[in-house]
Amino acid sequence: MEFLTVSGISLEEHGNRVLQNISFRQPAHHRLALAGESGTGKSTLLQIIAGLIQPSAGEVRVSGDRVRGPVEVLVPGHPGVAYLSQKSDLPHSLRVEQVLRYANKRPPAEAQALYALCRIDHLMQRRTDQLSGGEQQRVALARLLLGAPRLLLLDEPFSNLDRGHKRTLQSIIDELGTRLGITCLLVSHDAADTLPWADEILVLHQGHIVQQGSPEQIYRQPANEYTAALFGDYNLVRGVARRQLAPRHAAAAALLVRPEAFQLSLTKPGLKGTVTTVRYFGNHDEVEVALSENTVRVRQPTGQWAVGQIVFVSLVPGGGWPLEE
The missing domain is CATH 3.40.50.300 (P-loop containing nucleotide triphosphate hydrolases)
Incomplete structure (x- = not known):
């Protein structure tokens, strides 16, 4: 019972x-x-x-x-x-x-x-x-x-x-x-x-x-x-970026990605973007990256990123979740 x-x-x-x-x-x-x-x-x-x-x-x-x-x-x-x-x-x-x-x-x-x-x-x-x-x-x-x-x-x-x-x-x-x-x-x-x-x-x-x-x-x-x-910050990725980041969810209207589920690199592979904003939060930086169709927020270790940098954005394993809108 x-x-x-x-x-x-x-x-x-x-x-x-x-x-x-x-x-x-x-x-x-x-x-x-x-x-x-x-x-x-x-x-x-x-x-x-x-x-x-x-x-x-x-x-x-x-x-x-x-x-x-x-x-x-x-x-x-x-x-x-x-x-x-x-x-x-x-x-x-x-x-x-x-x-x-x-x-x-x-x-x-x-x-x-x-x-x-x-x-x-x-x-x-x-x-x-x-x-x-x-x-x-x-x-x-x-x-x-x-x-x-x-x-x-x-x-x-x-x-x-x-x-x-x-x-x-x-x-x-x-x-x-x-x-x-x-x-x-x-x-x-x-x-x-x-x-x-x-x-x-x-x-x-x-x-x-x-x-x-x-x-x-x-x-x-x-x-x-x-x-x-309700449970934290998130990104909604649409268009070509959605299909490239998560091909298996290509039919979804949008891909929901938490900021920590992205990873940044200065080299390929990944979607090419430009850093537009860096915010310091003590134990991490919040980095905004402009992609061709989306701007995404990424949570990364501090001190590695600067406005104007060219970076490449990818997902950690299992990092995106499809949403129907």
Whole structure:
């Protein structure tokens, strides 16, 4: 039996279809991410799974038990399911110790270990209004974990955090599955949040699932240009260049190529082009090359390229993916 089963979920609000026939399954301890641009229904779907919004059709089951929405229960929510929103929603001006004591359902030793895991054991005497945004988010997470959830729903948990606090929270979430046995479902619009973390990614667009697969499949073989754009920079190569770079995909409307999937050389073989721009990004250069019909962006080691150079462009093995437009 799958741990989480989402079957035929649809939602209509004010005559508008927000979600349309969403179905997927998530095994226990499987890291699943929902990706999509703002307004695609990601957060709404997460709240339906949490039992906080009533769907118009379909059902959600956790370990075989149906999740009932707020129309069916007095207090919204489902036992064993915790939902962490973008905002911490902590009580104002209470000490952290008070907030956590009221929520705690674990023995003292387990609670202390959880505070250490969330990197908040030094914050106990601070008031919630004295915490930074990252500290508030970690306290809010600890408060949820004290209830011993089996499924943790993470709604854009890093969106309001600076780089340091974001990396700390990412490390904590990485440890949850192995140390506490909690299954996580993460919503994000940022590829940096999902690609290195997820076992599987679902891509939502206008309330539909448009692609489902491993991070590598989603990144290297996107179903469409929308999905490609969500997960990084890309080139669309057309015309003669497309046929010369990838003869086996000659019938495709365009060839999608990530910048790192090109390679440059000062000698043949390859398509002849001229370097028009070189941008320095620390660990690599982004080089723009004008070909006869296309201008492409290429990611290369730093310090080797200069504007005006004549170069030859080719693909690394397996570097291009055909797209129908």
